[in-house]
Amino acid sequence: MRNANEYRSALKPVWCPGCGDFGVLKALTQALGDLDVPPEKVGMISGIGCSSRMPGYMRAFSFNSIHGRALPIASGLKLARPDLTVVAVGGDGDGLSIGAGHLPHAIRRDVDITYIMMDNGIYALTKGQASATTEMERKAELGLAGTQERPINPVMFALSLGCGFVANAHSGSLPLMRQLIREAIQYPGFAFVRVLAGCATYQSKAYQQEILARCDQLPEDHDPTNIRAAVDLALTLRFQLGVLYRRPPEEKPAFAEPYAWEEAARAARLAESRDLSYPVDTD
Amino acid sequence: MERPSPGAAASAGTASSSRLYDSITLTLAGSGGDGVALLGDLILRMAARQGLYGMMVQSYGPQIRGGESAVVLRVSTGETLFEGDETDLLLSFRVADLQRFRGSLRLHARSVVVVDAADQDPLPEWLGRTEQAIVRVPFAEIREGREVPGRPKNMLALGLITRALGWPPALAHAALEHRFGHRPELLAKDREAFEHGHGTEDAPQLPRLVGHGVPLVVETGNEALARGAMDAGLRFFAGYPITPSSEVMETLIDELPARGGHVVQAEDEMASMGMVLGASFGGVPAMTATSGPGLSLMTEMMGLSGMAELPAVIVDCQRAGPSTGMPSRTEQADLNHAIYGGHGDFPRAVLGVFDVVHAREAMHRAFHLSEKYLIPVLVLADAYIAQRRQIRDNIVETRETPRRRVWTPKDGPLAFSLDETVPPYRLPGTPEGQVLLAGLEHTSEGWPTADGTMHERMTERRFRKMPLLVAETRDWFRTLGEDDAPRGLVAWGSTYGVLREWVAQHPETRVFLPEILHPFPLEAFEEWRRGLAWLGVLEMSFQAQLFHHLAGLTDLRGVRSIARSGGLPFTKSEITLRVEEAR
Numbered sequence: 001m002r003n004a005n006e007y008r009s010a011l012k013p014v015w016c017p018g019c020g021d022f023g024v025l026k027a028l029t030q031a032l033g034d035l036d037v038p039p040e041k042v043g044m045i046s047g048i049g050c051s052s053r054m055p056g057y058m059r060a061f062s063f064n065s066i067h068g069r070a071l072p073i074a075s076g077l078k079l080a081r082p083d084l085t086v087v088a089v090g091g092d093g094d095g096l097s098i099g100a101g102h103l104p105h106a107i108r109r110d111v112d113i114t115y116i117m118m119d120n121g122i123y124a125l126t127k128g129q130a131s132a133t134t135e136m137e138r139k140a141e142l143g144l145a146g147t148q149e150r151p152i153n154p155v156m157f158a159l160s161l162g163c164g165f166v167a168n169a170h171s172g173s174l175p176l177m178r179q180l181i182r183e184a185i186q187y188p189g190f191a192f193v194r195v196l197a198g199c200a201t202y203q204s205k206a207y208q209q210e211i212l213a214r215c216d217q218l219p220e221d222h223d224p225t226n227i228r229a230a231v232d233l234a235l236t237l238r239f240q241l242g243v244l245y246r247r248p249p250e251e252k253p254a255f256a257e258p259y260a261w262e263e264a265a266r267a268a269r270l271a272e273s274r275d276l277s278y279p280v281d282t283d
Numbered sequence: 284m285e286r287p288s289p290g291a292a293a294s295a296g297t298a299s300s301s302r303l304y305d306s307i308t309l310t311l312a313g314s315g316g317d318g319v320a321l322l323g324d325l326i327l328r329m330a331a332r333q334g335l336y337g338m339m340v341q342s343y344g345p346q347i348r349g350g351e352s353a354v355v356l357r358v359s360t361g362e363t364l365f366e367g368d369e370t371d372l373l374l375s376f377r378v379a380d381l382q383r384f385r386g387s388l389r390l391h392a393r394s395v396v397v398v399d400a401a402d403q404d405p406l407p408e409w410l411g412r413t414e415q416a417i418v419r420v421p422f423a424e425i426r427e428g429r430e431v432p433g434r435p436k437n438m439l440a441l442g443l444i445t446r447a448l449g450w451p452p453a454l455a456h457a458a459l460e461h462r463f464g465h466r467p468e469l470l471a472k473d474r475e476a477f478e479h480g481h482g483t484e485d486a487p488q489l490p491r492l493v494g495h496g497v498p499l500v501v502e503t504g505n506e507a508l509a510r511g512a513m514d515a516g517l518r519f520f521a522g523y524p525i526t527p528s529s530e531v532m533e534t535l536i537d538e539l540p541a542r543g544g545h546v547v548q549a550e551d552e553m554a555s556m557g558m559v560l561g562a563s564f565g566g567v568p569a570m571t572a573t574s575g576p577g578l579s580l581m582t583e584m585m586g587l588s589g590m591a592e593l594p595a596v597i598v599d600c601q602r603a604g605p606s607t608g609m610p611s612r613t614e615q616a617d618l619n620h621a622i623y624g625g626h627g628d629f630p631r632a633v634l635g636v637f638d639v640v641h642a643r644e645a646m647h648r649a650f651h652l653s654e655k656y657l658i659p660v661l662v663l664a665d666a667y668i669a670q671r672r673q674i675r676d677n678i679v680e681t682r683e684t685p686r687r688r689v690w691t692p693k694d695g696p697l698a699f700s701l702d703e704t705v706p707p708y709r710l711p712g713t714p715e716g717q718v719l720l721a722g723l724e725h726t727s728e729g730w731p732t733a734d735g736t737m738h739e740r741m742t743e744r745r746f747r748k749m750p751l752l753v754a755e756t757r758d759w760f761r762t763l764g765e766d767d768a769p770r771g772l773v774a775w776g777s778t779y780g781v782l783r784e785w786v787a788q789h790p791e792t793r794v795f796l797p798e799i800l801h802p803f804p805l806e807a808f809e810e811w812r813r814g815l816a817w818l819g820v821l822e823m824s825f826q827a828q829l830f831h832h833l834a835g836l837t838d839l840r841g842v843r844s845i846a847r848s849g850g851l852p853f854t855k856s857e858i859t860l861r862v863e864e865a866r
Contacts (some may be wrong), residue, residue, distance in 0.1 A: 009719070011730055018421045045561070048722075056719045056731060061711035062720040063564055064731070065557075072521075075562020076569070077711075079545050079715040080519050084711055102557075105550040129729050237513070 004029035007039050009059045014050075019067065020171035020197030024118055027169075027177035028087065029058065029107050030272070034182050035085075043084045045074040047099060049091040052119035052123045068099030071106040074113045082112075085185060088231060092119045096132040096152050107161045107190050112200050114184045117154060118171070118197040128202040134175060157235040158192040159227065164247035165191035166230065168239055171198065176241060183243060211239070218242035225251075286704040306337075306359030307489055308367035309444065310388055311374040314351055318437035323354035324501075324672065325441055325462065329454045331501050332356040332676045334494030338639075340366055342374055342384060351380040352480035353388075358448075360492055364638045364673070364780030368854045369411075370394060372447070372489060374438055376422055378404035385409055387851050395487040401425050418487050434476035442480025449491040452481055500675050504668035505530035505572075507639045507712060508598055509538070510572055516654075516685045517596075518544040519562035519569035520785030521555040523577060525611040527666040528600035531572035546588065552580035556595070560584060563593045566648055566710045568685055574726040575604045575617050578661075584625045588659035589629025589745070591720040592699075592706065594687070596649045598662045600669035601776075603849040613666035614849025615776055616824040622801040622832060630656070630748045633801040637662040637761070637779035639673035645798070647683060648759070654685035656705055656748045663800070665823075667777040667852045698729040701740055704747040755801045760804045760814065762811060764793035771812060772862070774821040774844075775829060778853055782821075785855045792862075800829075805836055818842045819865050821858065823849040 007029040015021050042060035046052035048067035055062030061084070063182070065073050074088035095103060095117050096241060106115070121138065123129040130144035132152045139147045158166045165187040169177040177195065184191035198208040218240050223229055230245035309326065314318040320341055327339050339356035353861040357366045369391040375381055375398050381388065385407070392397065400421040420443060424433025445455045446590040463470040497627055502510075509531045512520075520539060522532040537545045545562075549555040562569040573581065578599045588595040601617045603609035611709065621633045632652045636645045645662050653660040690707035698718045699706050709718040723731040724738045732738070761779070764786040772794045774782055782794050795811050797804055812818060820830040820842060827846035833839055843865040 009717075011719075038714070040712055040717055043564070043711055052805070053731075056721070059717045061564070061709070061717055062719045063591065064719060064723060065591070066722045067584055069553060069557040069584070071555025072549065073561035073564070076519065076521065076548075076558030076560075076563075077565045079547065079558070080562035080565035080567040080569070082713060101550060102554055109547075246726065 002033040002036055002039075004033045007032050007058050008059060009044065009057055011056050013057050014053060016200045017035070018198075018200030019050070020195070020199070021054065021118055023171035023174055023177065024051070024089075024195050024197055025054055027055055027174055027181055028054075028089075028116065030178045031182040031185060034089060034178070035185060037085045037185075041084055043077050043081070043086040045075070045077065045086065045088045047090045047094040049094045049123075050120075050199075051089060051091045052094055054089045058146065064240040068094055068097070068105050069102070070094065071099065071102040071113075073109045074115075075106055075109060078111050078113050086113045086117045087185070088113055090117060091124075091131075092117060092121060093123045093152065096154060096157070100132070100152075103157070103254070104161045107163045107192070110164065110189045111219045112188055114181070114187075114191045114193065116181065116184075116193045116195060119154060119194050120197050120199040120203065121151075122199050122202045124199045130196045152192045152205065156231070157228070158194075159231055159234055159245055163192050163245070164189045165243070166245040167191075167193045167243045168241050169193060170212065170239070170241055171195055172212060173215075173241060180243065184244075187246065190249075192206065215239045215241055218244070224237065231244045287537045298543065305490065305492055306357050306363060306779075307448070307492060308355065308357040308369065310353060310355050310370040311440070311492060312351070312353035312374070312380055312384065313436070314380055317376050318353075318435065318706060319352055319354050319376075321462075322437040322440055323356045325455070325458045326358070326444060327356055327501055327674065328461075329445070329450060330494070331499040332454060332457070333450070334496045334499060335492055336362045336499065336672050336674045338363055338366060340667070340671050342387060351383045352637050353380075353384050355387075357397070358492060360494065362640075362675070365784055365855075368856050372397065372444070372487070373410075374440055374444070375399075378402050378406060380830065381407055381410070393488065395447070397440075397487065399423050399558075401430075415487075418485075420483060433572070434479060435473060438473045438476035439480035442477040443483050443486055445477075446483065446486045447489045449489070452477070481577045497677075500677055501671050501672050502638050502639050502675055503530060503670065504636075504642055504664055505600065505670070506534045507642035508572065508600075508636075508646060508664060508669070509534035510680075511606040511643035512596070512598075512650070512681050513539060513544070514643065515647040515650035515683055516568040517642050517650065518542075518567045519543055519559065520571065521542065521547040521549045521558035521569075522571050522573065523549050523552050523555050525552075525574045525577050527602055527669045528572045528574050528577075528598065530669070531598060531600070534637060553584065556581040556584040556597070559595050560588060560591075560593050563588075564597055566687070566689075566708070568594070568596075568654060570598065570650075572598035572600065574600050574602045574610070575620070576607065577823065578617060578620060578624070582620070583626075584633065585659045585661075586629055587628055588623040589625075589631055590627075590722050590724075592657040592745070593720065594653040594657055595659045596646075596653050596662065597659060598664065601663060601849075605665075608848060611666060611670070612850050613852055614775065614823050615663075615665060615778075616826065616828060616849065617663060618800060618824065618828040618832065619826070621663055628742055628746070630658050630746050630752075632656075632752055632756075632799065633657060633777045633800070634660065634662045634759075634799050635775045635797060636662060636668055637776065637796070637798075638668060639671065640675050640678075641779075642668065647681070648756075648798075650683075650685045652752065652756075654687050656752060657687065657708065658683040658748060665849075666776050669710055691715070692716075697727045699725060699727050699741065699744075701727060701744050704744060704751065740806075749802055756799045757800065757804055757806055759798040760807050761796045762793060763796070766793065767814065768793040769814075769816040771795065771815040771818040772821050773797075773808075773818070773829070773833070776825045778821060778823070780855050781855060781858065785858050788855070789859070800832070803833070803836055809837065816864055817866070819845045819862060821845045821853070821861070823847065823853070
């Protein structure tokens with residue numbers, strides 16, 4: 001156990017008072033502390049957006065990169081440095097619009113990283129444009145573009161791609177979030193945690209209350225290894241908080257073999273002591 | 284044939300009249316399925332086995348798969364980086380197929396032409412004329428006026444050509460055994476056809492070339508780029524398939540894991556470059572390889588590499604652009620993009636590649652600069668190098684592990700001190716070394732900032748790397764010809780190969796070829812151009828990108844631009860003509 005503050009940098013968050021991202025920062029640092037991960041062994045990767053500022057608030061090896069590319073960078077880091085605990089964070093705009101093309105492949109590759117998507121259903125950093133998760137009625141109400149475009153359901157998206165760990169959280173439920181992030185980090189493969197993290201500036205108090213009221217605890221009898229049950233829950237109009245799906249260790253990923261990264265790492269260690277000349281023949 | 288085709292040793296000012304080596308150029312044309320690429324490859328390997336040099340380029344019809352294909356290969360007694368202007372032997376299984384290669388094929392007065400006995404089509408006018416009688420050989424088996432499956436044509440041709448070259452049949456048998464030893468039935472069939480072809484009566488005769496007897500290595504440009512990178516310390520590669528660079532990734536898939544490295548085929552070029560930066564963040568030397576369209580997609584992350592000071596090597600095998608352009612054709616028109624591409628100001632280096640042998644040196648230099656200065660380094664090869672097979676000397680691999688200067692607590696708390704041109708690299712895992720890297724402008728502590736003064740100071744600090752680069756790379760260039768030749772040409776990249784031979788026949792001209800395009804070795808260039816009565820800049824770029832790059836660096840008044848689009852590489856006769864026109 002380490003104190004959560006060991007993972008906090010001196011930098012003061014630029015987030016607005018009441019921002020849901022504060023809770024995620026707290027839960028993440030607590031989860032890392034629970035797992036006793038040395039701070040210098042944490043790699044924090046983000047793209048661009050309000051929530052993507054988070055790596056700066058952590059005393060880790062952090063990289064606040066460019067819009068939409070957190071997942072390839074995090075994957076590259078973890079592949080090169082399997083000894084690190086790598087967490088990618090970002091918002092719905094970063095991960096489901098500009099960077100959406102990377103999510104299927106990160107899931108397919110099943111690199112052991114944790115991806116926390118802070119979903120506020122709005123482009124907050126650029127002052128309130130509609131995102132890929134903004135509900136159609138909200139767009140009409142707020143006069144935003146794309147009133148005819150259906151939102152993406154991030155949990156359904158991840159499940160449909162064969163993600164081995166899919167959890168839903170709300171930034172207001174700190175203990176549950178802490179537990180879910182801890183489990184996600186422990187999961188040996190790509191883990192996806194969607195956090196409903198309200199925007200204090202571009203969402204009304206009433207709408208934030210409505211979101212909270214739509215949150216449910218997972219049914220007691222939910223079997224997280226049952227993908228069909230997970231899909232059923234993901235398809236409701238309510239938000240089920242908890243681990244919706246966790247692939248049982250003996251089951252292969254839904255759509256792809258996991259890469260033998262550990263094997264590759266062993267080969268790497270072996271190669272240190274071997275002489276290898278190129279197989280160029282002179283015939 | 285047995286024309287003197289002298290090559291001049293680079294920068295040595297070799298006397299251009301000396302007869303350095305003899306060579307033979309063979310052109311083999313056929314339809315898809317005729318196996319001319321295999322035929323060419325076998326001949327090249329037989330040459331290498333005897334200690335002969337040479338290279339082979341493949342020319343396709345408009346589609347990458349299927350359709351007409353031709354290979355041009357030149358075998359010679361000395362290292363050759365150019366396939367020659369005219370062909371000594373043209374072998375065509377179907378004369379009509381030749382139409383696709385208009386402009387890239389020429390006969391001379393003593394060229395040998397071999398066609399199928401059943402093919403009565405006249406040779407096209409544009410080929411030029413040979414004084415030799417056309418040799419008609421029954422390659423196709425005809426029954427009742429229709430072609431039926433018979434002996435493999437390429438193996439008949441291999442027998443014929445082996446005989447024409449005066450090479451021992453055992454060489455061909457060894458090459459076939461090496462290639463098809465695992466398929467005995469096929470091997471037996473091929474050998475039978477080979478013997479049949481070798482027994483052709485009245486087979487044409489080509490001059491005998493004698494190699495030095497030490498077996499040499501056949502390697503493609505893409506293999507050389509991949510292996511050079513591995514020698515230079517590459518441990519992580521991510522890429523996305525694209526013509527003409529895909530074989531860099533394919534070679535690494537085969538050879539990097541055994542050296543303890545990872546290869547990832549990414550979902551697109553942005554992901555490739557992102558993974559490269561991620562691995563590099565982890566302290567592992569990393570690169571990607573692509574062509575023009577991929578480079579365009581990577582551009583935003585080139586800036587991130589420069590801003591976050593994360594080393595990255597990007598190989599660009601240039602193809603004819605813009606947009607999709609001509610994927611299998613060469614060009615030198617990514618230069619602007621490599622040097623100037625991307626928003627904002629950031630330091631970088633851009634290297635050029637001359638040929639297969641030089642590719643290794645370029646990769647060593649790229650990793651060295653990238654890791655030492657924490658910058659993106661672009662290596663510009665092109666389709667003409669990437670896709671060629673070249674016979675090269677055996678080399679001793681020089682293993683290097685590029686090392687970044689790694690931060691220790693003694694370096695102090697500031698991550699990006701304004702006093703440190705190249706900040707010590709904070710390697711993940713180092714206790715107390717935690718850092719925030721960002722594409723956002725940042726303070727010395729690494730915190731994001733929107734302070735204009737800080738931005739100016741940080742930009743100035745990052746650009747202080749450039750004078751250091753200039754000092755380290757000032758002799759990264761080659762010259763050809765006599766130092767006091769009155770006329771001069773500047774060129775870069777694969778044009779080196781043809782110029783090496785052209786200059787030997789044009790002693791009035793000296794040539795300057797930068798190995799680093801940015802920062803340009805300007806001091807050496809100014810020194811070199813002194814006393815020139817005439818200077819031209821020769822390149823495969825319609826916009827004359829090298830000319831304009833140079834014009835921004837020095838006074839080019841009176842200097843002529845000799846620039847055209849890519850497609851086909853320059854030949855000696857074309858250079859002569861264009862230089863004459865630009866007088």
